[in-house]
Amino acid sequence: MGVSPGTELELLVDKPASGGRMIARHAGEVVLLAGGIPGERVLARVTRAGRRLAFAETIAVLAPSDDRREPTGDPACGGCFYAHIAYTRQIQLKAQIIEDAFIRIGKIPLSDRVAVECASDRGYRMKARFHVRGGRAGFYREGTHELCDPRSTAQLLVDSIDAVDLVISTLATRGIAVTSVELTENIAADQRAVHVDTAPSDDLAVALSGAVRASGLTGATARASDGAW
Structure with missing residues (x-):
């Protein structure tokens, strides 16, 4: 489309796209913009x-929206595409995306506007996948395999991240390296379960039971890289 990586463009942001980016246009072609x-x-x-x-990616805002806010944490951290947008505007943008899916993609007319229920803009996630490097759990930064701090994003409750960290550290004391953790919890956040991917270990079942007790989880499953469960 006549541009290459590193090219700087002045863009007017049009509308939200599914997946977190915004749609803008340059010379009639689509640019998917972050920030x-x-x-x-x-x-x-x-x-x-x-x-x-x-x-x-946005490198300077020439004419800011009244809905722009200072993001908490790293805006490139997984799940933080809207961190720079006031929460009420986030809800409106999500409704637009749903309406677009029905009307433009599905060719299904809507008689009413889509209403998206508001939740807290902190600790709202009930499911997450953590990547683990050197005993540290985190999300990937957008477009990379670099880990970023999930605590700084406020997407999960502190207790949820603490439970994941306890599982990883407890298994580490038994010499078992964790490569990833999938967390799921209920709405009340009083029941949590994890699935853990680990390096091979003959002690995995016993160690996992200890990790569940230490972290206060409701349950856990695991799979070693050699296929053992």
Whole structure:
């Protein structure tokens, strides 16, 4: 589309796209932008470019929206695409995405506007996958395999992350290295379960039972890299 990675573009942000980015256009072609809000004019740097589509990140906001806020934590950390947007506007954007899926993609007319129920904008996630490197659990930064701190994003309750950290550290004391953890909990957050991927170990079942007791989990499953459960 006539641009290459590193190219800087001045863009007018149009509308939200599914997946967290915003749609803007350059020379009639679509640019999927991170860090913008519809209605803003921004300076963006292209990170990837194809024949008819480019990906870009906001590097300066030239005309900010009234709904822009200072993000907490790392805005590139997994799940934080909307961290720079006021929560009430986030809800409106999510409703737009759902409406677009029905009307434009599904060709299904809607008689009423879509209503998205508000939740707390902190500790709202009930399911998450953590990647583990060197005993440290985190999310991937967008487009990389670099770990970022899940606590700084406030997507999960502190107790939830503490439970994951306890599982990892408890297994480590038995010489078992964890590579990833999937966490699931109920709405009340008083029941939590994990699935753990680990290095091979003959002691996995016993060690996992100890990790469940130490972390206060409701239950856990595990799979070693050699296929053992």
